[in-house]
Amino acid sequence: MNQHVSTFLPQFQEPQPVNRKKGSLLATEIKTTGQFLDPNHMGKIIKPRELVDIVELSPLSRNELVLYNQLLGHAWNNITTQPVHKVLKAALRGSHESNDRIDESLDELMRAMVKVRASDPDTGEMATFRVHLLGTNKTEDRKDGYFYYTFPPDLLVILSQSKVWATLASHIMYTLRSKYSIRLYEMIERRISLIKQSEEFTVDEMRSMLGVPPGKLERYADFNKYCLKLALAEVNQLCDFTVDAMPIKKGHTVEKLFVTWMKKSHIDCLGYREFVSGIGGNKFGLQVLYLGVLRTSCLLQLARQPGLAKFGGCLLIILRLRKLVRE
Secondary structure, three states, X not given: OOHHHHHHOOOOOOXXXXXXXXXXXXHHHOOOEEOOOOOOOOEEEEEEXXXXXXXXXXXXXXXXXXXXXXXXXXXXXXXXXXXXXXXXXXXXXXXXXXXHHHHHHHHHHHHOEEEEEEEOOOOOOEEEEEEEOOOOEEEOOOOOOEEEEXXXXXXXXHHHOOOOEEEEEHHHHHHOXXXXXXXXXXXXXXXXXXXXXXXXXXXXXXXXXXXXXXXXXXXXXXXXXXXXXXXXXXXXXXXXXXXXXXEEEEOOEEEEEEEXXXXXXXXXXXXHHHHHHHHOOOHHHHHHHHHXXXXXXXXXXXXXXXXXXXXXXXXXXXXXXXXXXXX
């Protein structure tokens, strides 16, 4: 490690080992895979429950949320054993040519503070922690330089004992167009493998889970129209599960939301997997699926485009599976 980095960054305090029963699995033992930093490729990012079900005291934008997931995924396989992580700034840019967006998002991440519910390592009881998402970091000035970063020691202690996590598909994350959709995707992805397939939330809890800033969309009608419905529609189109939220009223007031989720049918999942594997996680291709451009004329036009023959073939598979094309 560069001497300048070791003097710039604080001494790392390794989390105390967690006493656990034989056979139980920690989130830190699950590894990230694939090329999740590249929007044109596919990969898996592990995000523990404690970071999925957070309450943002400092609201994050979509870009900031995606950037944090990138940093978390890049560091995850060594997050409890390696004090300082580094990544090329260019790897975080995506389709952008400039580092300006990254610098602005990093500034916001440094200001961000969240509330995290987790088991207290001292008492073993559930508690609420107020922590920062990102620790001390350094950005090299040159355009092709590295970004060096750490995570706060208190946050590392929480993450090191997590036993529940979401496995995020990076190509889905990049394609979801709003922060609310990404938060809903993370929320259901971490619950999809549970025995239960439903959960009740108050409207305020759901607002917090989706990251709605305080003072915005306070009326349920506005929250439902501009946040919840749009997130549900986008997630249901792009993911291999379906999710619904049914309002529970007391008089004329919506007090709670009954949220249900389930895996899609075998046919739907087969079409989804054929489509994703065929286009290699291509962002444009996934947006085509989201926008519902599954019509024969559009298919033929796409299939004629250079380099999209395989993409068109995968669309045809989906059309046939869904009986949208009658032979």
